[in-house]
Amino acid sequence: MPLTQSSLATSTRDIEFLQRSISLMLALTKQLDSLSLIDTLFLRLFRSRLVYHACMYEVHNKQGLEINQAADGKQLLFRQIVEKPWQARDSNEPPQIVIESFLAQKPMSQAIEGKRTKYLIFPIVPSAGKVGHALELQAIDIKAVHNFLAGNVISVFTNLLKIFENMERDLLTGLYNKQCLEVSLIRYAQHALTCAHDANRMDKKEWLTFIKITPADTQGSEELQIMFGHQILTTFRNTDLVYRYGENEFVALLICNEESGVKAAVKRLAQHTLEHDNELIQKLQISMASAEFEDGMSVKQTINSVRDSMN
Incomplete structure (x- = not known):
């Protein structure tokens, strides 16, 4: 036929x-x-x-x-x-x-x-x-x-x-895990910049922010880490990347040209934590420090440097 x-x-x-x-x-x-x-x-x-x-x-x-x-x-x-x-x-x-x-x-x-x-x-x-x-x-x-x-x-x-x-992914929180941070950050950082550009933002600098929480009560620590991880996701921009680095420790890759913008984002996270529905989240003691991250820099060294600056 x-x-x-x-x-x-x-x-x-x-x-x-x-x-x-x-x-x-x-x-x-x-x-x-x-x-x-x-x-x-x-x-x-x-x-x-x-x-x-x-x-x-x-x-x-x-x-x-x-x-x-x-x-x-x-x-x-x-x-x-x-x-x-x-x-x-x-x-x-x-x-x-x-x-x-x-x-x-x-x-x-x-x-x-x-x-x-x-x-x-x-x-x-x-x-x-x-x-x-x-x-x-x-x-x-x-x-x-x-x-x-x-x-x-x-x-x-x-x-x-x-x-x-x-x-x-981190098994507890669903955030990106420490291994992903150390192995894939360079590629993920480039992806974040591309997303920021697609969103008509002119930001070209990236900052690693180390966040440590200290619960008022050690009971329910895992649940607090899950809720706090979700708080970070809803507070920071979609182009920012969030990782769970260790127990009660988090790292965020923020896209922002000026350090003042990073400080504003960190301050906003602290404020949203105080306004959280859960009283235990409100009582969290939060320590945060940031440093600019550039191509060619060691991920581990940058994080350790930021971490040490909090002590």
């Missing part, structure tokens, strides 16, 4: 999608950390011209439980870690469809009111662990995006992301 011009065009388009998908999967397998993996996916999505906006959220359980144990959206903390192109927002809360998709643990799509574009959501909820992710895409041709990502591509991306998260 001879091929019609229409069926031939469809066949050619399917082959192009397959070639793109294979190329993307190969590119994903070459990445060394979670943020590089996400950046690669976003780059290829925009190069395909199928997607107009993309956002990746990391998702935490506010109660410090496993991320798959959340009963409703009120228990979830969504934090944008990558967004292209950047959009000014009145709220950091994601669209409701993102929350619903994450709780249902299945992809969902929805038309955007007043626009030709639609939401396409891919939730990534691990069977164990403190952190999940939600991929929010906006596109006109949802079917084309599905064809590009469906099956092997999204499976490869999801599995690689879960592997990286297992290596990079």
Whole structure:
């Protein structure tokens, strides 16, 4: 049976999608950390011209439980870690469809009111662990995006992301861990600068801030560290990176041109801690010190220097 011009065009388009998908999967397998993996996916999505906006959220359980144990959206903390192109927002809360998709643990799509574009959501909820992710895409041709990502591509991306998260995340708080700080900070610092630039910020300097908390009561120390870690995430900008360095110790990479801006961010964290709903968080004794971090500097030496300045 001879091929019609229409069926031939469809066949050619399917082959192009397959070639793109294979190329993307190969590119994903070459990445060394979670943020590089996400950046690669976003780059290829925009190069395909199928997607107009993309956002990746990391998702935490506010109660410090496993991320798959959340009963409703009120228990979830969504934090944008990558967004292209950047959009000014009145709220950091994601669209409701993102929350619903994450709780249902299945992809969902929805038309955007007043626009030709639609939401396409891919939730990534691990069977164990403190952190999940939600991929929010906006596109006109949802079917084309599905064809590009469906099956092997999204499976490869999801599995690689879960592997990286297992290596990079602190088991208690869900923040990035000490090993991730020492091994991947240079790459992550460049990513943070890129995100700040995408958000139309002219900041080019980076600062390492060492934070130590001393609970008034040693009981419930782990719960306090979880809550304080969430407080850092909600206080600092999405372009800032937060790590748990040790017991009651945290490190934040802040993007800011002037030291005065860093001091303002640190002061804001202290103030939000005093205003926290939990009385034990309010009573935390907090010590903080910062130093500028530049390419070529030793991560360990910089942190140790900042740490020693607090003594």
